[in-house]
Amino acid sequence: MITRIFSxxxxxxxxxxxxxxxxxxxxxxxxxxxxxxDTSDACYQYRVALDATGDFFAEDIxxxxxVGAIGGAMLGLVAGGDLKSAAIGAAGGALVGAAGGYWVSxxxxxxxxxxxxxxxxxxxxxxxxxxxEAQYALDxxxxxxxxxxxxxxxxxxxxxxxxEQADAQFASLRGKLTDDYTLAKKVNEDVQKRSSDFLYAxxxxxxxxxxxxKVQAQQAxxxxxxxxxxxxxxxxLQKRNLAEGQAANQVDRSALQLATRAQVISNRTxxxxxxxxxxxxxxxxxG
Numbered sequence: 001m002i003t004r005i006f007s008x009x010x011x012x013x014x015x016x017x018x019x020x021x022x023x024x025x026x027x028x029x030x031x032x033x034x035x036x037x038d039t040s041d042a043c044y045q046y047r048v049a050l051d052a053t054g055d056f057f058a059e060d061i062x063x064x065x066x067v068g069a070i071g072g073a074m075l076g077l078v079a080g081g082d083l084k085s086a087a088i089g090a091a092g093g094a095l096v097g098a099a100g101g102y103w104v105s106x107x108x109x110x111x112x113x114x115x116x117x118x119x120x121x122x123x124x125x126x127x128x129x130x131x132x133e134a135q136y137a138l139d140x141x142x143x144x145x146x147x148x149x150x151x152x153x154x155x156x157x158x159x160x161x162x163x164e165q166a167d168a169q170f171a172s173l174r175g176k177l178t179d180d181y182t183l184a185k186k187v188n189e190d191v192q193k194r195s196s197d198f199l200y201a202x203x204x205x206x207x208x209x210x211x212x213x214k215v216q217a218q219q220a221x222x223x224x225x226x227x228x229x230x231x232x233x234x235x236x237l238q239k240r241n242l243a244e245g246q247a248a249n250q251v252d253r254s255a256l257q258l259a260t261r262a263q264v265i266s267n268r269t270x271x272x273x274x275x276x277x278x279x280x281x282x283x284x285x286x287g
Contacts, residue, residue: 034183042148046141047180050187053134057190102197103204117247118240120201124254125240127198131261134191138184138268145180145272148173149280149287156282163282170281177276181269188269195262202255205248209255217259224264 034054035047106123110116152173156166203210242250271286279286 043141043144046137046144047183049137050141051183053130053137054187056130057194100200103201114244117205117244117251118242121240121247121251124198124258128258131191131258134187135261135265138265141180142268142271145177146287166282174276174280177272177280181272181276184269184272188265191262191265195258198258199255202251206252209252213256213259216256217263220260221263221267
């Protein structure tokens, strides 16, 4: 009888999780819906490259949120004994999983600070490689669109096209920029969430670091020129084995690198949005 009751409640909890999953997952759409099918677009390859990096960030974030939601639902079921409690627990657990869940998970794996710090550092190394790839792809996309804007203005200046044709070409370009922004916005949101998770971990390892890292990252990102700064790939990832103090210091440096790259991605995304609204025009500044 107890087993049957628990089974019934468990099925209800799974149903609650399914509903919760709809909220968490959102509507990413197919690859064709995200990047389009116009392979004649000179910038298409960079849209594909950016979308490919987005898959990584979105998948990891969802795994953390789903694990948190499952744990929350089970706790809610045990504590409240009903479907409502499970649903509330699922929602709460999802929030924990999506916020500080990474640090909590790492802490649960070991109580040895040296091992813990080196594990976080190894994760940051892997994350930085992917963030660099995302920034590089976004840089390439923005630079490609800027070239298209310059080409239209040069054609107008050289009288190869008239003003009406130039305006029409810029209208088409703004449509593409709008699609670019939609794609970049999703990638940027996921990168920012992941970056926040690592900044939270760094704050636990180096108390008081959050505000300093954010300010320094904004300053460093402002100095970063468009293009050529994010580098795809990187050196082979190796497991870290530094002394506790050294690992803590390196985590802080890596957190700053991640935060800087994330800020650059945010800046590039905003640049696409501005260009799609009014920057990409005959008299605009985009390009």
